[in-house]
Amino acid sequence: MNNCGISRWDNPREINRKLSHLTSLPIYEVTDEYYEDTILKYYDEKCAGSRKIYEEAKQYIPGGVQHNLAFNKPFPVCFDRAEGAYLYDRDGNRYIDFLQAGGPTILGSNYPAIRDAAIGLLNTCGPVTGLLHEAELMIARKIHQCMPNVEMFRMLGSGTESVMAALRISRIATGHKRIIKIGGGYHGWSDQMVYGLKIPGSRNLMESHGIPRKLFAYVDEVRPNDLNMLENFLRINRLRGGTAAVIVEPVGPESGTRPVARDYNQGIRRLCDMYGALLVFDEVVTGFRVALGGAQEYFDVVPDLTCFGKIVAGGFPGAGGVGGKKEYAGLMAAGVGTMKHKAYVGGTLAANPLSALAGYTAICEIEKTNACEKAGRAGDRLTDGLRKLIEQYSLPFVAYNQGSIVHLECTGAMSYDYSSYFIGKSAVGLLLNKDIMIARKESMERMGAAYMANGIVTLAGSRLYTSLADTDEVIDDALDRFEEVFRHVARTNKGVRK
Numbered sequence: 248m249n250n251c252g253i254s255r256w257d258n259p260r261e262i263n264r265k266l267s268h269l270t271s272l273p274i275y276e277v278t279d280e281y282y283e284d285t286i287l288k289y290y291d292e293k294c295a296g297s298r299k300i301y302e303e304a305k306q307y308i309p310g311g312v313q314h315n316l317a318f319n320k321p322f323p324v325c326f327d328r329a330e331g332a333y334l335y336d337r338d339g340n341r342y343i344d345f346l347q348a349g350g351p352t353i354l355g356s357n358y359p360a361i362r363d364a365a366i367g368l369l370n371t372c373g374p375v376t377g378l379l380h381e382a383e384l385m386i387a388r389k390i391h392q393c394m395p396n397v398e399m400f401r402m403l404g405s406g407t408e409s410v411m412a413a414l415r416i417s418r419i420a421t422g423h424k425r426i427i428k429i430g431g432g433y434h435g436w437s438d439q440m441v442y443g444l445k446i447p448g449s450r451n452l453m454e455s456h457g458i459p460r461k462l463f464a465y466v467d468e469v470r471p472n473d474l475n476m477l478e479n480f481l482r483i484n485r486l487r488g489g490t491a492a493v494i495v496e497p498v499g500p501e502s503g504t505r506p507v508a509r510d511y512n513q514g515i516r517r518l519c520d521m522y523g524a525l526l527v528f529d530e531v532v533t534g535f536r537v538a539l540g541g542a543q544e545y546f547d548v549v550p551d552l553t554c555f556g557k558i559v560a561g562g563f564p565g566a567g568g569v570g571g572k573k574e575y576a577g578l579m580a581a582g583v584g585t586m587k588h589k590a591y592v593g594g595t596l597a598a599n600p601l602s603a604l605a606g607y608t609a610i611c612e613i614e615k616t617n618a619c620e621k622a623g624r625a626g627d628r629l630t631d632g633l634r635k636l637i638e639q640y641s642l643p644f645v646a647y648n649q650g651s652i653v654h655l656e657c658t659g660a661m662s663y664d665y666s667s668y669f670i671g672k673s674a675v676g677l678l679l680n681k682d683i684m685i686a687r688k689e690s691m692e693r694m695g696a697a698y699m700a701n702g703i704v705t706l707a708g709s710r711l712y713t714s715l716a717d718t719d720e721v722i723d724d725a726l727d728r729f730e731e732v733f734r735h736v737a738r739t740n741k742g743v744r745k
């Protein structure tokens with residue numbers, strides 16, 4: 248396989264064993280002394296410009312930031328400039344960017360060829376006309392070339408919309424009603440997909456405020472890595488509306504935070520075929536990242552529908568789309584006044600020429616530069632270096648990666664499932680483990696703040712995306728910075744049952 252971003256596949260049992268050991272221990276985090284004297288001091292002294300903007304933004308923006316990934320602790324840093332592996336804040340401080348806007352910028356930030364293509368287009372037709380532009384064809388044809396089973400592609404506004412469309416198509420194509428998702432998976436924030444969000448077993452119990460229960464009536468959730476449970480649901484569903492689709496993040500729920508067995512996706516494919524359900528691969532993160540042909544190429548599994556996002560618009564807005572075999576993708580046919588049996592999808596700015604051209608250019612550049620493989624190698628180097636530091640400082644932290652998707656779990660906040668939410672019954676009701684989970688999440692943010700003050704931007708303190716711009720020098724510099732943080736970590740008495 249050319250341009251493959253994953254050079255090794257860790258045994259999920261081993262990772263999960265380490266993660267449960269981590270969560271059985273009290274929290275290890277940077278000491279209060281280091282946090283107060285060094286981290287908070289950095290924010291106070293070096294980030295005055297960011298603080299000023301944030302203070303005013305709180306008056307006009309709910310929570311003071313528009314984006315869930317804009318890290319809030321102790322306050323969000325405001326970024327003015329992005330280039331390659333680096334971000335620069337309002338006060339001129341430089342950071343290594345392992346957030347990568349949540350995944351789209353595998354070529355590095357503000358990649359010149361994409362910028363030039365966008366500027367050229369703005370100078371000629373502007374960002375949008377609402378009519379056919381050749382860039383729409385260019386990106387659809389290019390995606391087909393990279394993922395042959397994506398015979399047709401329709402570009403949409405976001406990953407969330409792509410998933411909504413894929414589920415709608417699946418229901419039309421199969422005549423079945425039910426959707427099965429893997430517990431803990433993230434497929435955007437549409438009503439149905441909030442079911443089981445982030446925490447396996449949580450069904451409609453955690454993040455579903457504002458969503459009537461009935462909207463979850465046709466969604467089921469199964470435990471990651473459990474093909475028997477999946478088969479049981481598929482079997483039961485035959486008697487209650489049939490399964491339209493099984494939707495998966497192929498590297499594991501929450502971008503591989505909960506790792507799965509290498510042959511898991513093949514098992515799901517087999518079961519979908521047995522029970523007449525479509526297999527939907529959510530490749531919003533993995534598409535053009537784990538391989539040019541996506542996770543479907545890496546796992547050698549042909550899904551019926553593929554959801555795209557992030558890299559598909561080369562870091563520009565309007566990053567979404569669904570593709571697949573003609574018989575399914577054709578159900579999204581656009582055009583005025585068609586009363587045919589079809590999946591209604593759309594969006595005023597969907598597939599605008601700017602996003603389509605930026606995405607096309609990005610995919611061509613990823614191919615030309617071998618970016619998946621190089622970013623994956625940077626991910627391996629970062630993971631190996633983190634593992635060495637973890638050992639050197641005798642910490643219980645766990646580092647693992649799927650190529651350029653690197654996970655650094657310092658508190659295990661992301662490894663809980665819903666059964667660990669309750670720890671038993673008492674005379675007054677259920678004993679909640681919630682406080683432990685919250686303490687671990689707060690600690691994860693505190694570690695994130697410590698990384699930030701040492702010049703490293705992470706995704707919420709526990710995920711790191713690497714890119715083509717991450718040379719060995721960049722990674723080694725980052726590891727020195729991680730070491731500086733790890734040197735100040737100590738065991739606390741937090742995060743354990745009282």
Ligand SMILES: Cc1ncc(COP(=O)(O)O)c(C=O)c1O
Binds near residue numbers: 349405406408410556
């Ligand atoms: C796997 C996956 N699917 C879907 C989405 C939703 O995409 P968007 O944020 O573009 O709506 C995300 C976003 O992070 C994602 O990681």
